[in-house]
Amino acid sequence: xxxxxxxxxxRCRAGDADAFEELYRQHARRLFSLVVRMLGSGEDxxxxxxxxxxQAHRKLAGFRGExxxxxxxxxxxxxxxxxxxxxRHAKMSRATDSLDDEGTAExxxxxxxxxxxxxxxxxxxxxxALPPGARAAFxxxxxxxxxxxxxxxxxxxxxxxxxxxVHKARLKLRAMLRR
Amino acid sequence: MNxxxxxxxxxxxxxxxRASGLPGDARLAAFERHLAGCARCQxxxxxxxxxxGAAARLEEHVxxxxxxxxxxxxxxxxxxxxxxxxxxxxxxPSWAPVAVAVSLALLIAGATWLAWTQEPAAAPHEAVGAPxxxxxxxxxxxxxxxxxxxEQLAAxxxxxxxxxxxxxxxxxxxxxxxxxxxxxxxxxxxxxxxLAQESLLDALDTKVTLLQDTxxxxxxxxxxxxxxxxxxxxxxx
Numbered sequence: 338x339x340x341x342x343x344x345x346x347x348r349c350r351a352g353d354a355d356a357f358e359e360l361y362r363q364h365a366r367r368l369f370s371l372v373v374r375m376l377g378s379g380e381d382x383x384x385x386x387x388x389x390x391x392q393a394h395r396k397l398a399g400f401r402g403e404x405x406x407x408x409x410x411x412x413x414x415x416x417x418x419x420x421x422x423x424x425r426h427a428k429m430s431r432a433t434d435s436l437d438d439e440g441t442a443e444x445x446x447x448x449x450x451x452x453x454x455x456x457x458x459x460x461x462x463x464x465x466a467l468p469p470g471a472r473a474a475f476x477x478x479x480x481x482x483x484x485x486x487x488x489x490x491x492x493x494x495x496x497x498x499x500x501x502x503v504h505k506a507r508l509k510l511r512a513m514l515r516r
Numbered sequence: 517m518n519x520x521x522x523x524x525x526x527x528x529x530x531x532x533x534r535a536s537g538l539p540g541d542a543r544l545a546a547f548e549r550h551l552a553g554c555a556r557c558q559x560x561x562x563x564x565x566x567x568x569g570a571a572a573r574l575e576e577h578v579x580x581x582x583x584x585x586x587x588x589x590x591x592x593x594x595x596x597x598x599x600x601x602x603x604x605x606x607x608x609p610s611w612a613p614v615a616v617a618v619s620l621a622l623l624i625a626g627a628t629w630l631a632w633t634q635e636p637a638a639a640p641h642e643a644v645g646a647p648x649x650x651x652x653x654x655x656x657x658x659x660x661x662x663x664x665x666x667e668q669l670a671a672x673x674x675x676x677x678x679x680x681x682x683x684x685x686x687x688x689x690x691x692x693x694x695x696x697x698x699x700x701x702x703x704x705x706x707x708x709x710x711l712a713q714e715s716l717l718d719a720l721d722t723k724v725t726l727l728q729d730t731x732x733x734x735x736x737x738x739x740x741x742x743x744x745x746x747x748x749x750x751x752x753x
């Protein structure tokens with residue numbers, strides 16, 4: 338995989354237009370889904386992903402194969418998403434979340450369980466309401482299927498923080514879905 | 517120990533980790549013992565498992581075809597393909613494909629108009645016995661035969677193209693058909709008009725090229741779908 342990634346990156350750097358299109362075709366679908374859910378808007382997702390691939394094209398010279406091209410692209414994408422969300426939140430003077438671990442108070446009172454069949458729309462809406470850091474970790478781990486070690490690598494945090502953020506996200510989703 | 521101390525183990529358990537498969541993980545084993553007698557953690561495991569399953573089943577959002585065109589334009593990829601072979605919508609301002617089509621129509625209509633208006637200038641040539649303009653009929657027949665075959669082929673592959681591309685291609689074909697009709701109308705009035713003949717043959721030639729590229733574009737789209745499916749399968753493994 339790494340060899341194939343390095344070869345593809347080398348072809349891109351050499352100006353092979355077909356190689357960059359191949360890179361795009363390999364990753365655009367999953368990245369687009371992730372960005373739509375991170376930003377909550379397909380239109381914003383298109384703009385952001387265009388910028389991500391433009392940055393990727395410029396930064397491929399620095400790709401050394403320490404991670405897979407996919408992980409490298411996910412990291413670039415999540416950095417853009419989180420920057421975008423932090424900027425948006427700052428402009429709106431709303432409280433922002435960070436990737437740093439934060440304690441989450443869990444209600445101790447008994448409450449109804451999450452319905453066994455969660456509707457897609459309810460879940461999408463609840464994910465959209467998560468703080469950015471928890472949303473990022475949850476989307477990568479529970480939706481995209483990355484292991485915590487990979488989530489940590491993509492988000493630039495420790496594996497423990499990834500676990501903690503996913504736990505926090507699941508708790509918040511649970512609270513929203515059983516209302 | 518209280519429930520909070522097992523946060524990581526609870527997450528691992530929901531993700532499928534079991535002490536029986538990880539004999540060296542004493543904390544996971546301790547959590548499993550705790551879980552057996554803790555209704556609160558049992559409820560959390562059940563709800564988290566439900567959420568995790570629903571999350572994994574969420575549908576993929578598919579990027580519109582125009583996104584690649586935008587990316588390619590932003591990185592300055594050499595535009596090796598002619599414009600009608602690229603997914604057009606979104607690559608340019610929304611009015612750009614229309615502008616191209618209108619420009620083409622104006623170009624051909626202008627040539628036809630020139631053919632009409634230059635009639636007096638052609639008269640002296642006729643007066644000194646210049647040879648008659650060549651007959652376009654054989655060339656027209658050749659083009660029409662090629663167009664009929666290509667239209668049939670393009671229609672059979674129409675479903676391979678995305679809606680935006682199909683719409684622009686259809687629009688451009690309509691412009692060409694109008695130009696062909698106008699050139700023929702001009703030739704009906706003035707059969708020897710060289711510019712009108714040239715306009716007609718140019719429009720027919722452009723239509724052949726457009727249809728050829730429509731067929732090639734549909735073939736590319738089919739190949740792209742197969743590639744994307746293969747890549748998705750690989751990534752999901």
